[in-house]
Amino acid sequence: MKTLYSLSIILALSFSIVSFNKYESINTKEHKSNTPIFYNSDNDAVKDNVSNEFFKKYTDLKKYKSDVMSLYKNRSLGTIWYDENEINEFAAVLYEKAKKTNDLVIPYQKEIEQLFDSSSETNLSRTDADMLLSSLYVVYAKKSNSDSKKKLSYDAMLKDFLNYSTIEEATAKVEDDGNLYDQYYKLQGVLKQYKKLEKSSKWKPIAAETPYKDLRPDAVSPTIAQVRTRLYLLGDLKQDSKSDFYDRELMDGVMKYKVRNGFKPNYILAEEHIKEMNIPVSDKVKTLMLNMERIRSISPDLVNNDEYILVNVPSYELIYVKNGKIELTSSVFVGSPLTKTTIFNGQIDRIVFSPYWTVPQSIVQNELRSKIAADPNYLAEKNMEMVNGQVRQKPGPDNSLGLVKFMFPNPDDIYMHDTPSKTLFDFEKRTFSHGCINVKLAKELAVAMLKDYPEWTQAKIDKAMAGKVENSFKLSKKVPIYITYFTSLVNENGEIGFFQDVYERDIEAAPEKSLTAN
Numbered sequence: 001m002k003t004l005y006s007l008s009i010i011l012a013l014s015f016s017i018v019s020f021n022k023y024e025s026i027n028t029k030e031h032k033s034n035t036p037i038f039y040n041s042d043n044d045a046v047k048d049n050v051s052n053e054f055f056k057k058y059t060d061l062k063k064y065k066s067d068v069m070s071l072y073k074n075r076s077l078g079t080i081w082y083d084e085n086e087i088n089e090f091a092a093v094l095y096e097k098a099k100k101t102n103d104l105v106i107p108y109q110k111e112i113e114q115l116f117d118s119s120s121e122t123n124l125s126r127t128d129a130d131m132l133l134s135s136l137y138v139v140y141a142k143k144s145n146s147d148s149k150k151k152l153s154y155d156a157m158l159k160d161f162l163n164y165s166t167i168e169e170a171t172a173k174v175e176d177d178g179n180l181y182d183q184y185y186k187l188q189g190v191l192k193q194y195k196k197l198e199k200s201s202k203w204k205p206i207a208a209e210t211p212y213k214d215l216r217p218d219a220v221s222p223t224i225a226q227v228r229t230r231l232y233l234l235g236d237l238k239q240d241s242k243s244d245f246y247d248r249e250l251m252d253g254v255m256k257y258k259v260r261n262g263f264k265p266n267y268i269l270a271e272e273h274i275k276e277m278n279i280p281v282s283d284k285v286k287t288l289m290l291n292m293e294r295i296r297s298i299s300p301d302l303v304n305n306d307e308y309i310l311v312n313v314p315s316y317e318l319i320y321v322k323n324g325k326i327e328l329t330s331s332v333f334v335g336s337p338l339t340k341t342t343i344f345n346g347q348i349d350r351i352v353f354s355p356y357w358t359v360p361q362s363i364v365q366n367e368l369r370s371k372i373a374a375d376p377n378y379l380a381e382k383n384m385e386m387v388n389g390q391v392r393q394k395p396g397p398d399n400s401l402g403l404v405k406f407m408f409p410n411p412d413d414i415y416m417h418d419t420p421s422k423t424l425f426d427f428e429k430r431t432f433s434h435g436c437i438n439v440k441l442a443k444e445l446a447v448a449m450l451k452d453y454p455e456w457t458q459a460k461i462d463k464a465m466a467g468k469v470e471n472s473f474k475l476s477k478k479v480p481i482y483i484t485y486f487t488s489l490v491n492e493n494g495e496i497g498f499f500q501d502v503y504e505r506d507i508e509a510a511p512e513k514s515l516t517a518n
Contacts, residue, residue, distance in 0.1 A: 054131050060107050067138045067154050068131065080158070081133040082126060087115060089185065090162055091133050098140045107139060108132060137161070184295050186490035191288045198281040202233055208274050215269040219246045227269065230277050231257055235495075260495045262315050264428050272428075276498075284488075287498060290509055291488045308480040309348065309445075311416075311437055313341055314487045314499035316430045318416075318439060320448055327448050330441035333430035335414075340503050341435050343485045346408035347478040348416075351446055353464035353471040354395035355405045355417070359384075360434065364391050395468055403465040404446045406439075408481050416481075418442030431502055437483070449479065 051069055055062045071080060081091035095116060098106055106112065114122040115129055124132070141157050197203055206226040215221060225244040232240035237253040251267050259265050263273065306324045311317070313334050320328040335341040359368065368391060372378050379385060383394045393399050402418020412435065419438040424430060432438070439445060443465065450456040456473070464471045487499050487506055501507060 050127065051131075054128060057128070058108060058132070058135070061132075061135045064135050064138045067142075068134050070153065070155050071134050071137070071158055073155065079126070079130045080137075080162070081130050087129070089188075092116060094133065094137055094140060094161070097144075098136055101140060101143055104140065104143045106136060108135075112136060183490060184292055186494065187288055187292045187488065187496075189494075190488075190490060190496045191285065191292070194281055194285050194288060197233065198285055203281050204229075205278050206230060206274055208271070212271045212274070214271075215246060217246050217248075217251055217267050220244055221246075223274070224250065227274070227277065228253070256495075260491060260497045262428070262497060262499050264426070279498075284498065287488050287506060288496075290506060291486050294484075294486060305480050307477075308482060309416075310482045310484060312484050312486050312489075312499075313343070314485060314502055315489070315497070318437070318445075320445055322448065322451075328441060328445055330439050330445060331425045331430075332416075332440065333419075333424055333427075333432050333438045334502075335433050335435040336431045337503060339434045341433070341437060341483060342410070342412045342414060343483050344410065345483070346410050346481050348406050348408045348449075348481050349475055349478045350407040351449065351473050351475065352405045352407060353446075353461070353473070354403065354467035354469065355399065355401045356395060356470050357393040357399055357401045359391040359393065361390075363434070395470060402438075402442055404442050406442075406445070406481075416442070429500060429502065449475075452477075 051065065055065050061068070081087060081094075095112060098104055111122070111124060112132055115124065115133075122129075137158060138154055141154055141161075145157065204226075206223060208223045208226075209221060215224060215227075222244055224246050225242055228237065228243065228250055229240050231237045231250070231253040234257065236257045237249065241249070243250075246267075254267055254269060255265060257263075258273070261276070305321075307322045309318060309320050311332060311334075316332050316334065318330045318332050319326055320330075368378075375381075379391065383396055383398060384391055385394060386392075393401075397403070398420050400419070402420055405415055405417035407415050414435045414437070416437040416439050419440075419442075421432075421438075422440065424432055424438070425440045443461075447458065447461060450461065450473075453473075453476075485503070485505055487501050488496060489499075490496050
């Protein structure tokens with residue numbers, strides 16, 4: 001089932017390793033002190049004491065003391081680079097801009113770097129962290145405005161900097177430089193919403209009737225009223241009428257909810273959907289944070305590729321990007337929990353038409369041996385043969401690999417391929433394979449990948465797929481493939497999707513460990 005994510009979402013996350021490196025780790029770092037600088041204090045003695053302690057500790061910054069302190073002069077809340085308990089977006093943009101400024105030496109860069117790396121430990125109090133960033137701002141502003149004829153105070157320049165146009169400008173620059181998206185920041189925005197929802201008393205479990213019966217349009221049930229409230233809180237409904245009647249308005253809300261979360265797009269509310277709606281907000285918060293950190297595991301090399309394939313296991317989707325743009329999206333099904341699809345990067349070097357399927361010995365031993373013993377004609381009936389002691393299935397429309405496969409060398413011997421079992425793509429949970437990736441639009445993918453090979457006309461591709469002998473073509477330019485595991489993503493409409501933790505990797509992520517490990 002296609003989640004309708006057009007997977008610009010996945011493109012977003014795949015490229016957002018760069019976006020993340022540019023505006024890194026905003027909200028997962030906690031610091032020792034929760035006391036804001038000069039909080040509501042007009043006491044000069046308090047300010048002097050704090051500043052003296054800071055500049056005594058960071059002696060290299062003493063020459064910027066008066067400029068730094070001028071930034072706090074009219075700030076009753078004290079902190080500049082924090083929103084509540086989190087470092088804000090402006091701090092991340094400042095650090096990135098400073099790193100990109102030629103010949104600018106960042107003072108105490110090691111300490112500042114730790115503020116944006118949730119996997120590292122820091123002893124910085126929030127006071128020291130904020131003042132370090134303010135010092136960095138003064139250094140950056142002094143350097144970047146050195147040639148400006150218009151001389152402004154640092155405080156005046158800071159007011160211009162602390163404007164959301166700064167964020168928009170930074171994001172736009174990323175997109176201009178490489179068609180990049182800000183998936184990390186999209187997730188961060190959703191995270192803030194869910195944290196607010198977590199603190200409120202509005203989120204209450206849906207108490208479904210037992211035994212549960214699927215809810216369909218025109219049904220009347222107390223559960224429907226609770227679902228309506230939940231969808232209103234999640235933004236899938238614009239209002240909460242409190243009605244227990246499954247009306248047109250609720251149908252639209254249910255469809256929106258199901259599409260963005262990767263469920264089959266219909267109006268039926270099954271028990272599994274109610275269970276998903278009842279996942280605690282605190283768990284959703286953890287999922288968002290975990291996936292924000294997973295973005296960092298995407299290879300930076302991806303940025304340099306204008307052609308690649310990306311498969312996201314939890315959303316059961318594939319995108320093919322060519323010339324920096326999405327060329328094709330397709331549903332996939334992946335390995336079962338017992339035969340998981342490996343999460344890794346590789347290089348597709350061959351496309352094989354009308355492939356043989358050499359049956360793995362484990363399948364022969366566990367599944368076929370008894371069938372062959374019971375029926376001497378079993379192999380022939382299944383279009384199989386025994387070659388050099390191995391069982392293989394001959395090419396054809398019923399071949400388990402379909403009409404084409406895509407090879408990328410890896411130690412687990414997994415690959416992508418077509419499948420004759422197209423009905424399996426109608427399932428919401430698509431974990432059916434022994435580890436390989438089954439692609440719904442495999443033929444279309446092959447055609448798209450061969451556009452730069454003029455000898456591979458549509459007629460030649462059709463003939464190769466209808467062959468009785470395997471036909472392997474080695475690509476002159478290997479195509480990178482990234483197999484990823486993201487259980488939450490924001491789509492192009494700004495809607496969050498939470499996908500099934502099919503391999504329980506979210507559950508296995510220990511909370512006390514760095515969330516960068518996935």
